[in-house]
Amino acid sequence: MKHKIEEIRGKNFVKVGTAEEFFKCSTGAEDMQARENLKRIIEPWLSAALQTDHLAMLIGAGFTAAVCQIASVNSSSMGTANFGKFDEKINAYAEKAATRLGRGKYNIEDQLRTAISLLQGYEIDGEEDNSKDLRECIDNVLSEFSESILSSECNLFRTVKSDNNQAAFKAIAMLKSFLLTFASRNATRERTHIFTTNYDRMIEYGCDLAGIKILDRFWGKIIPKFEESPSGIDYYYRTLDAKNEFRFAEGVVRYTKIHGSVDWYEEGGVVYRDALRFGAEKVQLPTGDSYKDHLMIYPNSMKSVETAFYPYAELFRDFSSAICRPNSTLVTYGYGFGDTHINKIIKEMLHTPSTHIVIIAYSVDARLEAFLKQINMAQVTLLAGEEFASLENLVNYYLPKAAIDTLTETASKLVEARRGYVESGKGGENNNDAEL
Structure with missing residues (x-):
C-alpha cells in the first residue's frame, strides 16, 4: 500500500486493486467528472x-442510519x-x-454485558x-433500548x-437498489449470505419491498x-x-442476525420469532415476563450455562463457515470493526490468499485502523469517507447493476462477436447485419 493507514484518517479514500486515490467531494462539475x-x-x-x-455481506448500524438519513428521520x-446507583460500578468495568478489547468508547452493549455479570455475582452472594x-x-434499560431500536422502524414507516413524501420514497428506492445489487447473483452461483449485527428489521423490510426471498434458520x-441445524x-x-x-x-438470499433481533424471544429453551409488525412502537411482553428474560438481543438472558451461548454460537458458526472458504468475498457496510469476536473470524478468513474483503466505511477510525494493520492490504478494497x-x-x-441483467449481457456478447466479424473483413460495407 502506497499510503500509510494513518494518512487516510477522516478523508475520502479509495483503494481498488493497486489503485489508490484521495477524493474531495462537492457538487461542482469538476468533482462530478x-x-x-x-x-x-x-464499478x-x-x-x-x-x-x-x-459472497457474503456484513451490515452494521451505519446501514440503518444511512437509510434514515435519506428519509430525514431519526435512527436508533x-x-x-x-x-x-449501579452506574459508577458498571461504567468503570x-x-x-x-x-x-479495542472497542474504544463503551456503549450500551458493554454496559448490559457488565450489568448481567454483576447481577449473577449478586445472586451467587x-x-x-x-x-x-x-x-x-436492567429491565428498564432493555425496555428503553428495544423502544429505541423500534423507533427507527417506526419513524421510517x-x-x-x-402522502407525497419524496424523501421517504427516495430512501426506499435506495434501500431496494442496494439490496438487489447483492441479492441478484446468477442463480447458478451460491446464494449471497447477508449477516448483520443490527437488532432492527430494516433489511427484512427492504427485502420484502424488493421481492427478495429470505432463507434463515x-x-x-x-x-x-429457530432450527439448531442449518x-x-x-x-x-x-x-x-x-x-x-x-x-x-x-x-434469494441467506440471512443471519448474529446478535439477535428485537422480535426474537426465548421460551422453554427454544427461540421463536414474534409477529411484531414493522412500525410498532413497543415490544408486547407476555403476562409475567420481563424484558431481561424475554428479549433475545445480545447479550441474551443467560439463564444458565447451557443456554448462555444459545443461539449465538450457532449463528457465529454460520458466519465462519460462510466466509472462511477459498474464493470468497466479504462486503462490509456500516460495520465499525468494534466487535473482536467478529474481527477474529474475518482475519481467519483472510488467511486464505484467494479471499477478499470490501470495506465501505464512513471513516478510518482507530478501530478500523487497528484492524487494517493486522491483515494483508493486498486482499482489501477500501472505500472510506462520507462520499x-x-x-x-x-x-x-x-x-x-444487478447481476441478473441478461439483456445487457447478451447485447454485449453480440456487439463483441459482430465487431470481430467486421474486423475480419468478411462483412461487406453495405451489410446491415454487420453492425448493431
Whole structure:
C-alpha cells in the first residue's frame, strides 16, 4: 500500500486493486467528472468481486442510519444507558473491558454485558436487595433500548405512509437498489449470505419491498421456530419445456442476525420469532415476563450455562463457515470493526490468499485502523469517507447493476462477436447485419 493507514484518517479514500486515490467531494462539475473517473475504476472491480464463488455481506448500524438519513428521520442510538446507583460500578468495568478489547468508547452493549455479570455475582452472594434493584434497572434499560431500536422502524414507516413524501420514497428506492445489487447473483452461483449485527428489521423490510426471498434458520408461519441445524432448503421452480428439470429461483438470499433481533424471544429453551409488525412502537411482553428474560438481543438472558451461548454460537458458526472458504468475498457496510469476536473470524478468513474483503466505511477510525494493520492490504478494497458511506452516492455512482441483467449481457456478447466479424473483413460495407 502506497499510503500509510494513518494518512487516510477522516478523508475520502479509495483503494481498488493497486489503485489508490484521495477524493474531495462537492457538487461542482469538476468533482462530478472525478466521480465518473472513480466509477470507471470502482464499478468493474466490484462487479468482479460480486461474482466470486462465495459472497457474503456484513451490515452494521451505519446501514440503518444511512437509510434514515435519506428519509430525514431519526435512527436508533447505540449510546449509553443509566443504571441508577449501579452506574459508577458498571461504567468503570465496561470502560476497562471496551479498552481491553479495542472497542474504544463503551456503549450500551458493554454496559448490559457488565450489568448481567454483576447481577449473577449478586445472586451467587445471596444479596437479594441488590439483585432485585439491579434486575429492575436492567429491565428498564432493555425496555428503553428495544423502544429505541423500534423507533427507527417506526419513524421510517410513518414517513413512508405519509402522502407525497419524496424523501421517504427516495430512501426506499435506495434501500431496494442496494439490496438487489447483492441479492441478484446468477442463480447458478451460491446464494449471497447477508449477516448483520443490527437488532432492527430494516433489511427484512427492504427485502420484502424488493421481492427478495429470505432463507434463515426460522421455519414456520404463525410461530417461526429457530432450527439448531442449518438447513439446505432452497427455492426452485420446474421448467415447462423439460421433464423433471428444476432450476434455482432468482432473487434469494441467506440471512443471519448474529446478535439477535428485537422480535426474537426465548421460551422453554427454544427461540421463536414474534409477529411484531414493522412500525410498532413497543415490544408486547407476555403476562409475567420481563424484558431481561424475554428479549433475545445480545447479550441474551443467560439463564444458565447451557443456554448462555444459545443461539449465538450457532449463528457465529454460520458466519465462519460462510466466509472462511477459498474464493470468497466479504462486503462490509456500516460495520465499525468494534466487535473482536467478529474481527477474529474475518482475519481467519483472510488467511486464505484467494479471499477478499470490501470495506465501505464512513471513516478510518482507530478501530478500523487497528484492524487494517493486522491483515494483508493486498486482499482489501477500501472505500472510506462520507462520499462512499452515503447510501445515495453508493447506489447512484459506484455500485454495479444487478447481476441478473441478461439483456445487457447478451447485447454485449453480440456487439463483441459482430465487431470481430467486421474486423475480419468478411462483412461487406453495405451489410446491415454487420453492425448493431
